[in-house]
Amino acid sequence: MSMWIGPMKKHVEGHKELTNYNEIVRLTAPKLVYIPIFNFNSTSFELFVKEGDRVLVNTKLAVRNDNMTVPLFSPVSGTIKGIQKVMHGLLKPLDHFVIENDGLYEKTEAFAPLNWQEATRQELIDFMMNAGIVGCGGAGFPTYIKYKFAKNVETLLINGVECEPYITADYRMIEENIQDLMIGTQAMLKAADGKKAMIAVKETKKELLVKLKEAAASYPSIEIKAVPDMYPMGWERTLVYQIFKKRYNKLPGEVGVVVNNATTAIAFAHALKGQPIIEKMITVSGDGIARPANVLVPVGMKAADIVEQLGGYTADEISCIAGGPMMGKTITNDQFVTTPYTNAITILKTRPIDAIECLRCGRCNDTCPAGLLPVRINNAEKAKNMDMIEKLNVNDCIECGLCTYVCPSKLDVTEGVRRAKRILALKK
Amino acid sequence: MKFTFRPSPNARNTQSTKGIMFELTLGLLAVFLFALAFYYVEYGMSYVIHALSLMATSVLVAAITEVLWCVFLKKDIKKHLSSSFPIVTSTILVLMVPISTTLYAMAFGSFFAIFFAKLLFGGFGHNIFNPAAAGRAAMLTSFAAAVTVDMTTGPTPISSIANLGWIVTDQTVLGELLAQFGGLQGLLLGWYPGALGETSALLILVIGIYLGYRKVLDWRVPVFYIGTVFALASVIALVRGLGIWYPMYHILAGGLMFGAVFMLTDPVTNPTSAAGRMIFAIGCGIITVLIRVQANLPGGVLYSILIMNMFTPTIERLTDGWQIKKAKSYAISIGTLSLTGIVLFVFIANIMIPVVPKEPEPEVPVITLGDPIGIFSPATSTATPELTNTVTDGNVVTYTVSSKGYAILEGGYEGAKPNVFEIKIDTAANKIVSVKFITFSDTKGIGDKVESAIFLDQFKDLSIDDEAISVDSVSGATITSVSAARAVRFAIETWKGE
Ligand code: SF4
Numbered sequence: 001m002s003m004w005i006g007p008m009k010k011h012v013e014g015h016k017e018l019t020n021y022n023e024i025v026r027l028t029a030p031k032l033v034y035i036p037i038f039n040f041n042s043t044s045f046e047l048f049v050k051e052g053d054r055v056l057v058n059t060k061l062a063v064r065n066d067n068m069t070v071p072l073f074s075p076v077s078g079t080i081k082g083i084q085k086v087m088h089g090l091l092k093p094l095d096h097f098v099i100e101n102d103g104l105y106e107k108t109e110a111f112a113p114l115n116w117q118e119a120t121r122q123e124l125i126d127f128m129m130n131a132g133i134v135g136c137g138g139a140g141f142p143t144y145i146k147y148k149f150a151k152n153v154e155t156l157l158i159n160g161v162e163c164e165p166y167i168t169a170d171y172r173m174i175e176e177n178i179q180d181l182m183i184g185t186q187a188m189l190k191a192a193d194g195k196k197a198m199i200a201v202k203e204t205k206k207e208l209l210v211k212l213k214e215a216a217a218s219y220p221s222i223e224i225k226a227v228p229d230m231y232p233m234g235w236e237r238t239l240v241y242q243i244f245k246k247r248y249n250k251l252p253g254e255v256g257v258v259v260n261n262a263t264t265a266i267a268f269a270h271a272l273k274g275q276p277i278i279e280k281m282i283t284v285s286g287d288g289i290a291r292p293a294n295v296l297v298p299v300g301m302k303a304a305d306i307v308e309q310l311g312g313y314t315a316d317e318i319s320c321i322a323g324g325p326m327m328g329k330t331i332t333n334d335q336f337v338t339t340p341y342t343n344a345i346t347i348l349k350t351r352p353i354d355a356i357e358c359l360r361c362g363r364c365n366d367t368c369p370a371g372l373l374p375v376r377i378n379n380a381e382k383a384k385n386m387d388m389i390e391k392l393n394v395n396d397c398i399e400c401g402l403c404t405y406v407c408p409s410k411l412d413v414t415e416g417v418r419r420a421k422r423i424l425a426l427k428k
Numbered sequence: 429m430k431f432t433f434r435p436s437p438n439a440r441n442t443q444s445t446k447g448i449m450f451e452l453t454l455g456l457l458a459v460f461l462f463a464l465a466f467y468y469v470e471y472g473m474s475y476v477i478h479a480l481s482l483m484a485t486s487v488l489v490a491a492i493t494e495v496l497w498c499v500f501l502k503k504d505i506k507k508h509l510s511s512s513f514p515i516v517t518s519t520i521l522v523l524m525v526p527i528s529t530t531l532y533a534m535a536f537g538s539f540f541a542i543f544f545a546k547l548l549f550g551g552f553g554h555n556i557f558n559p560a561a562a563g564r565a566a567m568l569t570s571f572a573a574a575v576t577v578d579m580t581t582g583p584t585p586i587s588s589i590a591n592l593g594w595i596v597t598d599q600t601v602l603g604e605l606l607a608q609f610g611g612l613q614g615l616l617l618g619w620y621p622g623a624l625g626e627t628s629a630l631l632i633l634v635i636g637i638y639l640g641y642r643k644v645l646d647w648r649v650p651v652f653y654i655g656t657v658f659a660l661a662s663v664i665a666l667v668r669g670l671g672i673w674y675p676m677y678h679i680l681a682g683g684l685m686f687g688a689v690f691m692l693t694d695p696v697t698n699p700t701s702a703a704g705r706m707i708f709a710i711g712c713g714i715i716t717v718l719i720r721v722q723a724n725l726p727g728g729v730l731y732s733i734l735i736m737n738m739f740t741p742t743i744e745r746l747t748d749g750w751q752i753k754k755a756k757s758y759a760i761s762i763g764t765l766s767l768t769g770i771v772l773f774v775f776i777a778n779i780m781i782p783v784v785p786k787e788p789e790p791e792v793p794v795i796t797l798g799d800p801i802g803i804f805s806p807a808t809s810t811a812t813p814e815l816t817n818t819v820t821d822g823n824v825v826t827y828t829v830s831s832k833g834y835a836i837l838e839g840g841y842e843g844a845k846p847n848v849f850e851i852k853i854d855t856a857a858n859k860i861v862s863v864k865f866i867t868f869s870d871t872k873g874i875g876d877k878v879e880s881a882i883f884l885d886q887f888k889d890l891s892i893d894d895e896a897i898s899v900d901s902v903s904g905a906t907i908t909s910v911s912a913a914r915a916v917r918f919a920i921e922t923w924k925g926e
């Protein structure tokens with residue numbers, strides 16, 4: 001394809017050395033934790049606790065009750081102080097439970113553990129649903145849905161690629177939990193009723209690859225796959241194309257593949273032991289933070305509290321990004337909280353960017369992993385040419401940010417594509 | 429603490445448009461240095477100085493035009509200049525012109541390129557035509573091209589093969605053609621005069637590969653362009669039984685390499701999709717060969733770029749859509765275009781006619797007449813001629829007289845011979861009938877002007893009884909003229925004495 005379209009991917013400067021080898025820091029939970037009453041575009045929840053109630057670690061707080069089921073668990077023991085609107089990492093204010101942490105960490109059982117080897121496929125899927133397993137790769141999509149509708153699965157692809165710059169949390173998570181990764185992968189393979197599993201990691205992670213291959217040696221159904229260090233290799237479509245040379249319309253299931261994040265597989269393995277996702281490994285990195293590190297934090301901790309424990313900011317003017325620098329949203333305060341699907345906070349010193357006219361170089365078109373023509377979309381958006389915007393298939397943009405990244409004229413190409421999406425949505 | 433907002437992504441590649449333009453300029457300067465070295469070694473310092481003056485003129489005029497534009501539109505000059513890149517256009521323009529270009533023409537081209545082809549279209553990023561190509565075309569078609577500086581250079585590879593009708597089947601003619609430039613290797617190295625920066629295909633190729641590797645330009649454009657020209661020339665070569673030299677000649681000569689690397693790749697005037705750029709390059713290739721062999725015009729590369737620039741918006745529309753879905757239709761378009769080109773050139777190859785090189789027409793010397801010579805003046809009384817023959821036919825007496833000319837009187841070398849004249853006198857009317865040269869022995873190119881009718885006809889009908897008769901000498905050939913007058917005087921006196 002690369003002849004007619006371009007490479008559709010690009011190596012992006014990773015800056016991973018900032019956090020790759022540092023010690024993992026376990027942060028103490030703050031006085032107040034905030035649990036967003038939200039999951040993947042939905043705020044429709046049944047609440048089990050109210051103001052004044054005492055909760056324990058693992059107490060089920062609420063459950064999503066529209067077309068999907070996703071429970072929320074408390075990461076601390078303490079008292080519910082109420083419900084408050086707080087800025088969320090997706091750049092919109094949302095209702096959050098406010099829990100006052102009593103520091104006792106009294107525990108309750110979230111759900112009963114499950115022996116995956118004895119469980120049936122259906123039991124595994126139901127368990128996944130009730131344990132609140134969501135995609136840890138950033139979006140928080142409920143994982144069980146994928147397995148519920150999985151048919152004729154050839155390969156379960158476990159995505160350990162982590163292509164965003166700065167982020168090393170997945171990498172560290174995998175390194176620390178190799179056995180759990182193997183267990184989670186096998187359990188998921190069973191839930192998918194698939195033939196074999198493949199764990200994909202960047203070829204540049206040499207040591208990890210060796211360790212993974214060693215561990216996988218005793219599991220004949222698991223294969224370890226090295227993929228190039230390119231962005232966005234962690235995106236399903238790019239990864240599936242890289243490995244299987246196949247493209248699909250809507251879901252990877254069309255080509256017999258189910259894709260799950262490696263950390264999700266690990267979370268699933270933990271859940272099988274009775275542990276819901278109430279703690280997350282996240283990478284806090286960038287040149288705007290004093291001590292970049294991978295940290296273990298409870299879900300619901302405010303960014304400001306995390307930054308404080310890592311020595312604060314290094315400059316007066318910074319950009320605070322929920323996630324990595326490519327796809328993460330810049331938030332103009334540090335009051336947003338960590339969620340089960342948060343994997344990073346990136347803090348960068350603000351630098352001036354001076355944009356000039358579009359060179360029409362086509363780099364954005366050549367690298368767009370979705371095969372779109374971002375500069376053409378930008379032109380159509382400027383001209384408010386709706387037919388053209390539609391023809392250019394703008395809704396397939398995943399906002400990976402690559403078009404802005406490669407633009408030598410330093411234009412906000414991705415933002416133009418977003419605007420085009422918005423005006424198209426308004427028209428409909 | 430201040431939190432700045434910026435829409436994601438917050439990471440940027442290090443490569444910038446300014447960096448790209450900088451590297452491109454370095455590449456162009458390397459080509460210019462090669463040209464300076466060539467002219468210094470082969471022609472001397474004055475040529476180098478002229479080349480440098482051309483460069484200075486072009487760059488300065490471009491910069492001044494941009495500055496005036498800013499002043500006129502009240503724009504921030506520094507900001508505008510740093511994002512308008514006049515140096516690239518003006519440098520390319522210099523490399524496209526021959527050394528004999530006047531500074532005046534250079535200034536005109538540079539101004540045209542910057543003002544008409546770029547600024548008027550809305551400035552950098554908005555121009556439709558490649559500014560350098562437009563500037564060069566303007567220079568070629570305007571009055572400016574007619575005037576050249578007196579700096580001789582030889583024939584170019586393009587003019588040489590164009591004179592042969594772009595097809596050479598005769599082996600001797602081919603040998604002569606290639607020998608002028610030191611064979612194909614000579615064309616590759618480019619150590620011959622031509623447009624300043626267009627000769628060294630090898631150097632340009634190396635720079636092109638480097639710039640492609642640095643992602644300053646898209647490799648597709650030069651590769652597909654050169655590939656197309658090579659393939660189409662090969663079609664002609666196959667149909668007409670020419671050797672591999674023919675497609676090689678096409679890609680090595682006439683600034684094709686320079687165009688491929690430095691001009692076609694101008695991103696602003698290219699389509700923005702990869703497939704679009706491939707179509708653009710193939711289209712340029714077809715038009716280039718077409719212009720060369722059919723229209724027999726110089727500048728095939730130049731005009732092909734300008735023509736394809738007009739199609740850029742069309743190509744953009746053609747490739748618009750979702751690239752993944754359209755990949756197949758891209759492949760089909762490109763395949764169809766290539767095939768059309770090949771079929772077209774099978775036909776064209778069959779109708780091409782080689783031109784037999786003509787002997788150059790002898791130059792007609794310009795003759796002007798100068799000081800008069802009296803036939804009976806003292807000048808004709810010396811160096812007495814000799815009568816070699818007399819024929820009488822009724823009233824007309826014909827004398828053959830040998831009279832010493834420049835060769836004997838001034839040349840002073842051994843074996844110098846006199847000029848021999850034939851003089852006819854009408855003895856009834858006492859008039860000269862005619863004077864003719866029989867043998868000419870003086871300096872060729874100077875004295876032989878005296879053979880011209882303009883001079884000799886002056887003797888007709890002169891009265892032999894008039895002592896005051898005179899003829900005007902030929903300028904620059906006085907001594908030969910006098911030798912003629914002396915012969916006539918001798919003939920008259922011989923008749924009278926008889
Ligand atoms: S942000 Fe959208 S348009 Fe830009 S490269 Fe990514 S997918 Fe393509």
Ligand code: SF4
Pocket residue numbers: 357358359360361362363364365374375403406407408409410411413700
């Ligand atoms: S990468 Fe930037 S400069 Fe190049 S075509 Fe896209 S928008 Fe224009």
